[in-house]
Amino acid sequence: MADALELDTLWDEFHRVVNMTSQELAAWLRVRDAGEETEPLPEEMSSSTGQHVLAILQKRRTDLTEDDIKVMYEVVDTVTSEADLENEPEAEETKRRHRLMTLGHDPLKPSP
Secondary structure, three states: OOHHHHHHHHHHHHHHHHHOOOOHHHHHHHHHHHOOOOOOOHHOOOOOHHHHHHHOOOOOOOHHHHEEEEEHHHHHHHHHHHHOOOEEEEEOOHHHHHHHHHHHOOOOOOOO
């Protein structure tokens, strides 16, 4: 398990790169996975990573598991490497934006 300082840093970094709320992410995952006729059941929707990010957003730091910490590191690394956090992409970069949104990062959402 990560030490307290490392976990604090990871928690802050994760919540910095995951700029969608749990409600926004849940709605995105439903829309992304909905078929033309139906909307999936919550447990059947999205990538497992997207669902894991959603679960982490609904937890307190003290409730994190080893798997949560692993996913948090993966999300921070992926968003940091794929997103230009200083100069967000143009709206035309749809595939990349949608991939990042599945991890909870909307590149077109203004920074707070």
